Amino acid sequence: MVLTAILVDDDYPVARYLSQSISWKELGIELIGCYSNGLEAWENTQQNLPDIVITDIGMPKMNGLEMLEKFNQANPLFRAIILSCHNEFDYAQQAMKLKVSDYILKESLDVDQLQQLLHTISVDLSKEKHRAAEMLMYMQKESLNRSALKEQLLKDTLYQLSWTKEAWLNHAQLNGVELDARYYLPLVIYIDRMSEVSETRKMNDYTISFAVENVLQEVLDSMHRSVIFRHSNGELVALICCDDPVKEQQILHYTAQKAIAAIKQYLKISVTCLLGREASVPEDLRLILMPMLKEWSHRFYLGESQIHRFERATFSSEDMYAEYALFFSKINDSLALNRPEHVNEIVKEWATWVRTNRFHPADVKEWVLQLLMDLQMKTKVTLQVEHSISEQKPYDAINDIHSMEHLQSWIMRCLTELSRRLSVLSIRSKRPEIIRAQKYVIQHVTEKLTLEEMAGYLNLNSSYFSRLFKRETNQNFIEYVNMVKLQKAKQLLQQSNITVEEVSDYLGYANKSYFIKLFKREVGMTPSEFTSWNSPVRREGSKDCGANR
Structure with missing residues (x-):
């Protein structure tokens, strides 16, 4: 398990010396950054919090202790080492409260001592992380098992046709689910635009559904006795157990709105809820839930991020x-x-x-x-x-x-x-001559095109065509030709491995230097720079201390 570390010190020679003198790789530690003050370090590492922070105290913008307090809140497992010129008890006392492993005075700094300290921290942190990972895995497995049992119970409810209520309740109890009640109100929760959420959030469908289920359960538990089942990764079913369904429906309508708002606030995810009529026995529940879950067309015209009462929809037969x-x-x-x-x-x-x-x-x-x-x-x-x-x-x-x-x-x-x-x-003009000219340029982008040749193709006087094109498109003809060619050049440079010279020749430019000059003027960089910038593998920033100063 590779740990990460940062150096934070406005004394550049010290930071530079430590970055080069410590055997980071042998310690199983990756030095991911060097910063000159606490604010810079904090702002640049929030998306990738370090495991170990080696820092000075007295720095501009944000001192070391203020920075460590932020890291302490964000990452409970982090460790810190302070290198300081301040030999004062108050500083040391504050540092000990912030998971600081050692407080070393710069005047007595010994690299071997620091390296041994880092080794000790590395071993301890690795053990802690391993224990935390095992605990998380255990909790996830336990959650998965409970979820799987409930999911199977829901399937049995939907597809078991000859179940008495007593048998159903016994089966639920055997699976660790308590459903004993006079009535049940089914609430189906759809995660809106699941594929888009998964793509933008870089999370799998299960994780998204799990997060939604947790928030939903917390809100429902505040007002109702309920059990939540997962029907699919995009659909959850909540059964509200109650004795008075009319009264419970009124409260549930409010609770569902509260849940929709909470999921949007905390998870930035939209969900839509469908409330079905009450049922007292599993057969009625099956008949109510099946169309709610299987016939997506019934909710097609309903607004997202709202609660609706489920009704079978009717559709037009018009063509x-x-x-x-x-x-x-x-x-x-x-x-x-x-x-x-x-x-x-x-x-x-x-x-x-x-x-x-x-x-x-x-x-x-x-x-x-x-x-x-x-x-x-x-x-x-x-x-x-x-x-x-x-x-x-x-x-x-x-x-x-x-x-x-x-x-x-x-x-x-x-x-x-x-x-x-x-x-x-685009064709901005309604004049047929201009439309024909633009289409011709697009279709003959690899050829050398002149104003005179284009005017001849259209059977127009070249001066008249030039004025007409400028008036209709707000740019002259050669500017338009170059714009189309450069657009094609960008596509070629992004999508193939051909050289700049080959692109220049392909697009009908006799002079490579002219093509490069034109490209840089319009795009803001040379073709080679553009290719590097759009390469799928970009050169990572230097990890040397000087790169972050």
Whole structure:
């Protein structure tokens, strides 16, 4: 187990000397940073807290003791060593309260002594971390076992057709679950946009569900006798045990709202709750829960981050595709003319139309998928742009969408991204001559293009074409040609291993130096710097003390 350490001292020679003199690797310690004051150290290590802090006391901005107090609160297992010029009892007394392993005066500093001290700390910390890891693993296993037993009980409840209430209660008790009550109110909790939460938070689905369950249980326990089951990683079921379901429903409505707010506040996760009617026996409970859990379409038009009473939904049998051509034309034209604000308005108009007509959710998702595929194909054919919509396949993404609210925001993100990618190639003019010229440039980006040749292609006078292009696009023709070529150059440099010279030749630039000069002027860095900057493996910052000063 590799431990991490930082050095914090405004005396640069001392920090430099220690960073180079101590055999960090042999001690099983990685020196992850050197800092000149406590504030700098604290701000730069909050995302990766060190196990060991070696620090001075008297420093500007934040002294060593103030810094150690913060580390003590953030990481209970950390250890510290103080190197100080202050031979005062008060300082030493304060230090001992902050998990300081030793207080060494700089005037008597001995590297061998410090190295031995670090070895002792390393051994002790490794043992502590190992014990903590074992305890955490035990708690997780215990939690997993309890959760698995409850999950199996829920499945048995849903699929066991001939259970008496007595048999059901006995089975629950054998699995460590107490369900004895006259009535049960089922509350199904859906984690909104689970795939997006998992991706943005870099957490697996189980961990997210576990965190939501903990907050939910804490809120429900304050007002109700309840048991929470996990149906899937995105769905939880809470059974509220009660004697008076009418009164309990009123209280539960308030409690569920409180739980939704708490989960959003503490976890930054949105959940939607569906409250079913009361049941007194397992067979009724099964009949109530099955459609709530299995038929996602019934919650498609419900608002996210709210509590709703469950009702079976009815949908229109009208043909959605009757208006397909109209919406496709509106969106396509707005994208082609680089008017993202219009796209947003059209999507809102479309969403209102869908909600008003209440089309079947499966039809709505199929309609959206068709729209995106058609836009992708049209963009690819017309503008020669690959992968126009999203790196993730629309079909895979749309399968994870279960609400109209989510679908609307997702399609807007897709179209915004498409608009962004096309912005450099956008056709802002309605003049057919300008549209033809821009399309020609895009489709012949690898060729050398001149104003005169373009004017001849359009059967226009070159001076007239130049003025017309400037008036319609707010840039001259050669500027536009270079913009399109540089956009293509960036794509080539990001997606392939070809050299700068090969890119320059491929895009029709006779002079490599001119291409590099143009690229730097427009992008802010040379092609080589751009390639390094976008490389998947970036050179890590130096760990030398001087790099952090």
